[in-house]
Amino acid sequence: MRIGVDIGGTFTDLCVIGPDGILAVGKTLTTPDEPARAVEEVIAQTLERIDIPARDITGFVHGTTLVTNALIERRGSATALLATQGFRDVLEMAREHRYELHDLMVELPKPLVPRHLRFGVTERTLAGGQIEQPLDTDEVRSLARELTEHGIEAIAIAFLHSFSNDANEQAAREVIEQEAPGIRIALSSKVAPEIREYERTSTTVANVYVQDITERYLADLGERSARLGIPREPHIMLSNGGLATLQTAARFPIRMLESGPAGGALAAAWYGARAGWDDVLAFDMGGTTAKLCMVEGGVPLVNHEFEVDRVYRLSPGSGLPVKVPVIDMIEIGVGGGSIARIDALGLLSVGPRSAGSKPGPACYGLGGTEPTVTDADLVLGYLDPDYFLGGQMALDVSAARTAIEAKIATPLGISVEEAAWGIHSMVNGDMANAARVHAVERGKDPAGLPLFTFGGAGPVHGVGVATALGAAQMIAPPAAGVMSAVGFLTAPVAFDFARSARARLDDVDVAEFQRMFAQMEAEGRDLLTESGVEGSDIEHTRSADLRFEGQGFEVRVPVPDDVTDRWPQSLLEAHHAAYTQLYGAQIPDVPVEVITWRVVSSGPQPEVNLALDDSSSDPTTEPRAHRDVYLPESGFARTPVYERYALPIGANVEGPAIIEERESTIVVTPGATAAVADDYSVVVDLTKEPAHG
Template sequence: MKVGVDIGGTFTDLCAVDGTGIVAVGKVLTTHDEPARAVEAGLAALFADAGIAARDVEQVVHGTTLVTNALIERKGSRTALLATAGFRDVLEMRREHRYELYDLAIELPEPLVPRHLRFDVPERILADGSVHIGLDEEYVARLGRELAARGIGAVAICFLHAFTNPAHERRAAEVLAEVAPGLRVALSSEVVPEIREFERASTTVANVYVQDLTERYLRDLEHRLRRLGVGGAPHIMLSNGGLATVDTAARYPIRILESGPAGGAIAAASLGPADLLAFDMGGTTAKLCLIADGAPLVTHQFEVDRKYRLLPGSGLPVQVPVIDMIEIGVGGGSIARIDALGLLTVGPDSAGSEPGPACYGRGGTEPTVTDADLVLGYLDPAYFLGGGMTLDAAAARAAIGRIAEKLGVSVEEAAWGIHTSVNEDMANAARVHAVERGQDPAKLPMYTFGGAGPVHGAGVARALGAPSIVAPPAAGVLSAAGFLTAPLAFDFVRSARAAVRDLSWEQVDALFAEMEAEGTALLAKSGVDDVTHRRIAEMRYSGQGYEIRVPVHGGSWPDTLIDEFTATYRALYRRSGPEVGVEVLNWRVVSSGPVPDVTLRLASTEPAGNARKGSRKAYFPTADGFVDTDVFDRYRLESGDRVDGPAIVEERESTVVVPPGACCVVRGDAGLEVTV
């Protein structure tokens, strides 16, 4: 028995899987003040309801938004930065790029380290790794004693060109350990040994800033699991779709920044065709991710806490491997309002789980997407979370009514406006995301999941021009289920900029071998003997500012690598580049253990047949408003069953809306495919 646990902004999702498939799922409200408390309570309820003995659980895989929230809310440790003399202000100078050129009131996130805690350290290593100015160890020692005396809990060390020669960073850490052993210290040469000073400093600071908080949380989680009777330490989902031990996650917490959304992407990849669009809509945000050739795309450029319309360049950059997805501030709890221009807008702020949407009856009064969906008849107030929570329809109507009054329309029309506004926002974001990566979203099936995803899936697909949507088994908790399909894995990187024609295969192979040995050793500590390595080069035309990821194979060197680069470039941009040389900036290795043999299929014991539960009024403007809509029990539908719209298919954690003119067919894997 294996269990996946995903802590989201509104709900904590749980999923138990054995050799037959998905045997139990659960969803409880997230406890933001103490996230592990919801995990413990949710698991206890899941075990009791499904008759699972805690001692039979072999593995718990966990994903969390803890790191993201700590960075956004500035709830980490008091942190100092040690930089090469003359470079302490790199965090504030950034790249001097204006993400909104003509906005005179442009806003950027405050650095995690204030200026009075950023220090110029006398030392200098040149680009080739040679020492120009030796490290002033006495200065570092004095500084360490002073920081400890002032109650500073963490120190990030980011020296110029440390990715080429880390000697000064390592020696500075040794000095700090001698004079102030209580300080947490992070080295850029360990956290992110890559070129680009600002991103390297920002990532190293963010890592040590949340390290204490993350480690305390993970140790609390381990304690609570032991108290439940679950044996063995949990594994933690990484942002790149791999798994790590608690010790590794505690050392590199920045690697679990996007651990929750990663689970849904890899689950969709394991269930669907080679190419698809994964759409995850929960209570706080919606995420869209392209699956290409059976795997999610991965990027190494990510931003936290974007300040302006979610525009790139307006947040804190974090240079770690993450599944390449676009995140939109619209979810079931997203708040609707009328802006200064009299227009309806939704999100990005959310009612979350505390107090939640108005219909939750927990003190919330703001109109949200969930309130709108309830007013439209898409949700059953008596069957939310399988009847575990009763929704207050009157409170939802009252909240949406305030929007309707300002717009001069009916409550139903206001609710429909909120619903379609969300759909259009997500479709527009998906279109841009796909086109920028060389894909046509109108040709891709869309896998939709999360608690709110199947409700909005058909509407998003129609706005996008996609041919169909698929709501996989256990769609409401698919991210938690997806954790169980991921192998133990970790990424390694070395920056070594050079023209491809100037390199020899012996040089490159030695660099890869070093990283592969590191990966083998790290995974061996987790008991993994069967380790595979994937080699990647980050390449660009000489003179370009950014690079693309290219797979590295053997063969005729260097022509093979240049051919791979040309093919990858053409696939992305539909053209070849200029007639100039090609260079490599970074070399990467992804070390992975075996992929778990897990079946993401509902192992339901409920008898088939009599799937129709009844009917209720649901709102569809194309059918002139409210119409009688058949409601079906997903657990009683059989493979091959067809449901014509308008219809609603309910399960405990999510609801699939089949609009008029669409049809829903139950696939062989128990997924619901809606042709829109």
């Protein structure tokens, strides 16, 4: 038996699986002041409820928003930066790009290291890796003493072209370790050995900035896990969809940025493949944000650059860049706790500000007074005030109505119900627009993709979003409310490696790049062996970033394992195919060059069964209740409410209907039909026209 635990902005989620499928799920409010406490509580409560001793748990996988929150809230260590002389301001100069060209008051991301803690030191490495100026060790020694005296806790070292030759960075680390043995040090040649000075420096700074808080958290997590009696240390979910040990995650905390959302994307791929859909659009809506991810060919798409703490959430270039592999997704600032308001133009607006878990939506009764998406869904009858979290948490309908009336309905001169529907439908429209852009940018038609919906609020809004996209199906898997935690359990132990080394394809030294791949694969083998993976079970996947000569950005293509005379030609053909899919055109007679070579080292994919193993002993297709639910075509109507896990496999439910489970609720609109699949997923068919009147 294995468990997955995901810390979100509002709730901490848990899933327990055994050989026959999902045994139990759990959910509790996140404890921001002490995140590992909520993890310990939800594990203890759930295992006690299902009468399973902790000693029987053979695996524990965990994902968290800790690193992201620490960067956003600037709660990291006092950090200094050592850069090549003349390059200390790369963090502030960035790309010299205005993400809003015509905004004279444009805000740029604030560097994690202020200027007075950024230092240029004497050294120089050329682009080809030749050392033109050795490191001035006396200068670094003096700086190390001064920084220690002033309470600096961490140092990032990012020298020019160190990805080609890291000798000067290694020399700087040795000097600092001699003079200040207690200080944390991060080398850009270890954290992100790739081209683009700004991104590499930003990533290195971010990594060491959060290292202390991450190490302390992971140590606390390990201690609590051992105290519960779980025999094995937790594995940590990384942003790329792979797992790492506590020790590896503590060394490279920046790799944990999007660990929670990565689990949901993996779950979408798992369920989609078993339902016969290799391409799906995954939609995760929790308490704070919603996320969308493309699954293509049964695998979530991965990007090797990400931005955190954007000044404007949907504006690329307004955040801090990090060059780490992350599952490619778009985040929208709307979740169940997102606050609705009237903006300066007198129009309704929702998010990105969230009520979080404290005080939470007004209906939680924990002191919140602002109207949120959850309050609107409750007023519309989509949520049962007595069955939220299976009745563990009662919701206050009156408080929700009061908040919506005071802040939305009265200022707009409309009814509370109209205001609530406005909030609900605006959220659906915003998410559909973002999903459409995300899919089209990747060469996909969103109308041709099933919408895989999860998160506590996802199934409530899923049919609305799918309808707005023109999608034919919406799928809500079992345990949809804790799907990121479920997805953790499908992930292998894996780690990414990269080396930037520019070369034209028609002049590639194949033997040299074979040696580079072999070096990265050896590092991966060592790392995975330390994590307990058998050497014979380790696989390596090669890829490369290619571009037309003179272009500024690359496309990624697979690199064949077999080296033949056609090796460069096969890369060229793969580049042209990928470029055409993305941009619909080619640039004739322009040479192609390789910029970065990559390896993913991974252990075996775990064999898991994520079908439900907790169906009702008394299956029925009869509704367990009826309640008034708002339908935009006709207003409130008496609507049947079904217990999700009492519905047998093969059951069909005609909309309008509500299908409830402990952690989530599916809203089936008029004209749609919901069917229960073999794994207890609910597949909603949207191809029928809704009845009006």
